[in-house]
Amino acid sequence: MTVLPPGALTDPAARAAATSDRSGRPGAEPLAVVRAVDVDHVVEVLRWATSTRTPVVTRGGGSGLAGGAVATQGAVVLDVAGLDRIVSLDPVDEIAVVEPGVITADLDAAAREHGLFYAPDPASAHLSTIGGNIATNAGGMRCVKYGVTRDAVLGLEVVLADGRRLATGRGTLKGVTGYDLTSLLVGSEGTLGVIVGATLRLRPVPVAEATVAASFADVETAAAATSALAAARLVPSVLELLDACTLATIDAAQGTSLSARGGALVLARTDGPDAASQASAVAAVLGATATWIEHTEDAARADELLAARRLALPSIERFGRALIEDVCVPRSRLAEAVRGIEAISAETGVTVHTFAHAGDGNLHPIVSWDPRLGDEVPEDVQLAADRIFDLALELGGTLTGEHGVGLLKREHARRELGDTGLDVHRAIKHALDPLGLLNPGKAF
C-alpha cells in the first residue's frame, strides 16, 4: 500500500463526502482526502502525487453543478477550502488578493465596506469558493453588465502538477507580457494546476439601483421583449426570464400567484446614477407587450420581486430530482431555444423548467424526474438533456455558459470542441500536466 501524503484522511465519512457535489452525479470513493493547511502543504501533496503517480482532484466548496470536483477512483482529493484568507484589499487600486477557499459572498461583503463590490455572483455565492469560481469561470446574474469570473481575475498563484509554483498575470489593471496563462487557467476545471491564490479586480458599488418586473402572455413574447431592450441599446445589470412551468412550480412551492399574471416573467435591474431613468426606459420597452408590470426603486420591494428568481431552483428541487443544465445561445435566438426546449419536453414526456440569464442568452433548463425513481438519472431524462445540448449547438450556441463541463457534459464537449480543438486541448494538458494527474477524466 502506498504511503499517503501528510494529513491524509482515510475515514469513510471524509471519503464519502468527497464523492458528490450539487450536480447529482456521484463520483467514486477516493483513496483519501487531504485538507490543505497552507501552500507548502499543497506543494507537498503534488510532489507526492507526482512521485506516486496518484491522481489529484482539487475541491473547494463542493457546490459545483457539473461534477467537476467529485472524487474519482484511486484519486486523492485535495481540499483547499481551509485556505480562506483575504490577504489584502486595496481600495484605491480596487484590487483584492485572496486565497482560494474564500467564500465568494464574503469577498463581496469585505469589498462593500470600501464602497466596492466583487461582480461575479453565482447563485451559490454563499457556498462556493473563489477557487471553485475560477476553476469553472463562474457567472451569475450580474455578468450581463459586469462580466464573468475571468473578467475579474488579474493574476493567479498556482501549484503545477509536479509541485512547482507559478505566478501568472499581474497586479495592474492592464498587462500583456507573455501568454495569458491566467485566462487559460480560469475555467480549466482543476486540470492544469491547483489555484492557491488570486488577484481580483473589484468595482465601485453603483450609487443607485432600480428594478422592473413584467409578466407576458407567453415565453416568446417575453424573449422578444428582452431582445427589444438590446435593440433599444439599454444595458440592464440583471435581465432574467422565467418560463410558465417554472412559475407554476414556484407558486405551488411558495404559495405565490405568479402564474396568474402571465405565462412568463422578466426581471430587470438597472444601476448607476441614472438607474431610475434607465428603469423607466426598460419599463417602457417591456410594458409595450407585458400583461403586468411593476417598477420600483425601493430595495425591499425589489428583493420581493427578485425572490421569484432566487426561489426557482429550490422550488423545483422540492418536487423532484433535477439535472441543472446551462446552455447558452446567441441572445437573438433565445425564443427559439425556449420553444425548442418545450418541444423536447413534450416529445420525451420529461418535465423541463427553464429560466435564463436572458441578457446573455444563457438558459438553465432544469430536467427533472420523480425522486421515487431513485438517484440514477433515468434514461429518458438523459435523452432530453442530450437533445437540449444538440439544440444549443444547432442554434450556434454552447453546452455550458457558466457551470463547466465536469463529468456531465464530456461527450458533448468533445463534439463542440471538434477534432483539432480536442487535439490542442490534449497538447496543452500534456504541456502542463504530462503525467495526467490533475482531475483526470474531467472537462474534455
Next chain:
Amino acid sequence: MTVLPPGALTDPAARAAATSDRSGRPGAEPLAVVRAVDVDHVVEVLRWATSTRTPVVTRGGGSGLAGGAVATQGAVVLDVAGLDRIVSLDPVDEIAVVEPGVITADLDAAAREHGLFYAPDPASAHLSTIGGNIATNAGGMRCVKYGVTRDAVLGLEVVLADGRRLATGRGTLKGVTGYDLTSLLVGSEGTLGVIVGATLRLRPVPVAEATVAASFADVETAAAATSALAAARLVPSVLELLDACTLATIDAAQGTSLSARGGALVLARTDGPDAASQASAVAAVLGATATWIEHTEDAARADELLAARRLALPSIERFGRALIEDVCVPRSRLAEAVRGIEAISAETGVTVHTFAHAGDGNLHPIVSWDPRLGDEVPEDVQLAADRIFDLALELGGTLTGEHGVGLLKREHARRELGDTGLDVHRAIKHALDPLGLLNPGKAF
C-alpha cells in the same frame, strides 16, 4: 534553393518593407513576402513552411510598436492585410465576424451605423488591423472603462503552424466549454497560430459624452487628482495624463500654450445618460487642486481639448527619434512612477516625455534621442529604457500594458515571467508549434 510558396514576392522593395514597423527597431530581410488572398492560401503557406521548416512572421498593418511583426532572417512574411472583409455584423446580438486585415477604425465606423461601437481604440486605429490588435491585445484610451482587445474577442479562427484550422471560443456572450484558447491566442504575438477570423463583441454607443480638461502645478498633484477620482468611485471613459516635458514639446510643435496653464494636464471624458453630471463630479474633484479647468459637453470643443493627447507623440517625433515605452503600474503608484522616470531622465541625461492612461496606471514614457545620432538606439537611451522597465517591476507593475513584448522587451519579459513562467511558456509554445516556426524569437 527552396521552392517558395505560391504568391511569394521576392523583389527587394516588398522584402525591405517587411523589415520594419513603428517601433524603430528594424528586423532582417525575409526570404519572401506572401500576401494571403484567402484562408486556403494561409493554410497552403503554413503547410509549405512546415514541410520546408521555414519560419513564418505574420504581418498586418505594420503599425506595431514593439517589433513583433518585423521580418527575421530566413523567414517568410505572411501578410494578411488583404483579408479585410467584415463578414457579418449582427446588431441584435451585438457581434461582428471579421477577417484579420480589417482596419480597426473601419470596424468601429461600421458598428456606429447601428448605434454600436468597437471599444478597443489603440492610437493606431486608423492604421492597425484587428488581427494585429488581437495579436498584441491592444488597448487604447477607452479601455479604462470598456476593457482591452481581449475583452472584445469572443472567438477566433486560426491556422496552426502545420496548416490545421482551429476554431476557438463561440458566437455567444458567455461560454465555458474547454480551455480558453481564445484568450491564450490573444496577445500571443503571432507565436501560436495565424489569426484568420475573429468574432467580436460590440457595445451600444453611449447616448452622451462630456469632457473635462484640468492643468496642475506638477505631475504629482495631477496624479494624486486622478487617484482621487478613483477614491470617489468615479469611472471616466477616458482618463489621460501628460507631463510638463510633453506639454512643452506640444507647445513648441503646435504653437499652443498648454505649459502656461500648469506643469501637467489631465484629460477626462465621461459617457452615458448622466455624462454631464458625472463630468461635473469629475470637475469638482480635479478642480480642488487644479490651476486651470474646463468642462464641456460640446463635441467640437471636446476634440480641441483632447487634441493635446492626440498630438503628443507626433510632436515629440518632430524633434527626435524615440523609443515608445508602455509600462503599467498599480494606479496608486502612478505618481511614484512618473517621479521615478523623471529621476532616470535627470540621471542619464536622456530626454523622456511621459504621458499615461492614468486610469489604468499605464504610462508611455517616450525615450528620445537626436536624429543626427542615427537610427540605432544610442547606449544611454537603451540604458534609460532598461531602468524604466526595472522601475515598473519594482513598483509591482509590468513591462508592457498594451503594446506587447515583440523584439524590444524580450530580455525584460523573461525576468517578469520568471523561470517557471518561462518553462510553461515554452511548453505551451511547443504544444502548438512544435517546430518553432511561428514568429521565432519574439514575445518571450
